[in-house]
Amino acid sequence: MRRFEYLRAASIDQAIERLSFDPGAKLLAGGTNLVDLMKYDVACPTTIIDINDLPLGDIKETSDGGLRIGALVTNSDLAFHPVIENRYPLLASAILAGASAQLRNAATVAGNLLQRTRCSYFYDVMTPCNKRTPGSGCPARNGLNRNHAILGASQDCVATHPSDMCVALAAIGTMIVVQGPNGARSISLADFHRLPGDTPEQDTTLRNNEIILGIELPPAPEFQRYSYLKIRDRLSYAFALVSAAALLTIDDGVISTAHVALGGVAHKPWRDTAAEVVLVGRPASRGNFHQFASMLLSRSEALSQNGFKIELARRTVVRALEQAASRTPQSQSDKRVH
Known part of the structure; x- marks a missing residue:
């Protein structure tokens, strides 16, 4: 160091x-x-x-019935907060799916938003990496890429975003409040994390002289059908090969709203609101879930070692939607998929 x-x-x-x-x-x-x-x-x-020491550790109700969560709230305090457990259980589930209890006790909301990829080439300073040293190359494209992106990648970077929490926040529809020399501004989570393009060293749209103050969750009284399903090489303390966050509202067997986000597949949490429209007004059936998953993954591209992730992602999306529809969310204490 x-x-x-x-x-x-x-x-x-x-x-x-x-x-x-x-x-x-x-x-x-x-x-x-x-x-x-x-x-x-x-x-x-x-x-x-x-x-x-900054005053950024509070969780407060907003005037519209949503929730404002300070940047320094720890993952543990957030996951076990009664309002989160009751009104945003998807978020609690995603947080509990990630890391160990000891790490959750230290990790913060802002840190989770800003955590960097776990690509092995990024961590190895003896190898080239466009994310670490712009213009040096991306050896993962033709090297060890089993865990890498199948959506939104570029010639310059195929790394994936590692967060579980952010996948749930993407499905919920979250705003990030930041402050810089010119005052405060809000950024939607969809616009906060970037796809790599030709500047993969830039993970987010946060400016160098800005600090995250917190996040704001929208009102969520109806989103009680949910599941966060994380598929990994071992049952605990591993980053996702693929994960899916699903939120559904169903009336008389017909879907009225559907929010789905994927993790482990792209440089940012992956959500396609245009594809979600396909589910609205249709029965919550396995066939419709399969059609949606195929549309969601229609632009996926495999590298030499990660082609299995396309089918794995399709099955993960379908299973997460089935769990949400039947009100049987994935257990984060018993991680076996039933």
């Missing part, structure tokens, strides 16, 4: 001022991703700005 300057921010404005002054500065909350990246020399910040 390289030498760096340490600053414990006393205010949001002080953190923003230092970010504006020092382009090499990084924010530290739980540190569950940043510290690992520093140990591997993938991240070499000039300054660490500790933001743990």
